[in-house]
Amino acid sequence: MRIRVQEEPFDPGAELDGFGAGADVGAVVSFTGMVRGDGGLSRMEIEHYPGMTEKAIAAIAGEAVARWNLADCLVIHRHGPMRPGERIMMVATASRHRASAFEAAEFLMDYLKSRAPFWKKEYGADGAEWVAARDEDEDALGRW
């Protein structure tokens, strides 16, 4: 299990190198989230809660590993300023079977979205605005 909270960019290809190596791993799923340039967005700033962030992500990742019996699990989440096209975060899961690798990755994303202490502020043509949490994101937790 590898968890990193950082301001610097990261390279998903390099992070996946060697991830899930091992003769009992049949499936690796990765998700990478990027800043979209929708509606004139010029930049984004992500604030987080140092200390709690790492703990919250470790708890979420630990639950994913236990529940889907993952061979490995990776979470990287950036904070600070970012521009459209830049990568915000990634998760990866390694498992015996395809279904569990997919499910665990979606579980990680749903929980990171609503239970890890990050807040996005968008800077666009009309000024700056904190991104509001969406009811669907909270509802998504209900499926797990």
Add this chain to the structure above:
Amino acid sequence: MRIRVQEEPFDPGAELDGFGAGADVGAVVSFTGMVRGDGGLSRMEIEHYPGMTEKAIAAIAGEAVARWNLADCLVIHRHGPMRPGERIMMVATASRHRASAFEAAEFLMDYLKSRAPFWKKEYGADGAEWVAARDEDEDALGRW
């Protein structure tokens, strides 16, 4: 859309490099399938139907792109001899949103499994055996 059917190994990290670049892409999902060394498996051989394979994959990928409005889609599938731990295939999807990137990747996997002309033969302690298709794999198509 990038489709490759090949005997040579591939590097998922290198393949993902630059995949889904573009200001309207918010999500990239990748899946990589590996040979597991279960039950004394020493090697595997994948046979395919040259000509039909490429067409079948192009049709499946084309449907995924249209249905989930993907910004990009990648499918690599190997044939020939492989050993435990080696990568068999990968798919990647790039989309505006997370849900569509995940769904499209799972759709691709379900269809590649049952509708692309590949056949696996496993060589283990008890000799060689063609892998039997599972009812669940056929049933999985019903969800799309």
Add this chain to the structure above:
Amino acid sequence: MLDVLYFAWVRERIGEPRETVETGATTVAGLVDELKAREERYALAFSDLSALRVAVDQELADFDAPLAGAREVAFFPPMTGG
């Protein structure tokens, strides 16, 4: 003149990956009947059609698909890619 292809265990039972056949069959099922009548190895390979899949000109098809205009027919077990 029709190219007939075999894959996986169908290929192994029949003993060759492809052959060219002269046929008067108008459907895939008719072709299967002609082949089964030829030799024991064909009868064995085609003994359970529910375990087989067929492609006509590289598109999945049914056993009652017409052969008019077809150049290539392939027989194989259910696919196991991914």
Add this chain to the structure above:
Amino acid sequence: MLDVLYFAWVRERIGEPRETVETGATTVAGLVDELKAREERYALAFSDLSALRVAVDQELADFDAPLAGAREVAFFPPMTGG
């Protein structure tokens, strides 16, 4: 002595990221009432508790959570990670 932290627009409304408070409150809700009584900016930040989340010692908690033994309380809007 309790460290109280604010994030995102809660931080902006209150005007500082953290402060140390002397409190007699036994629950998070009691602490909120004390803060609201202090100054307008707190009253504004805490005007709609349904729009806020709270963590006690870096664990998500409810507003009726006890403060006994707590060292750090944080207030923030619903999270938007991922």
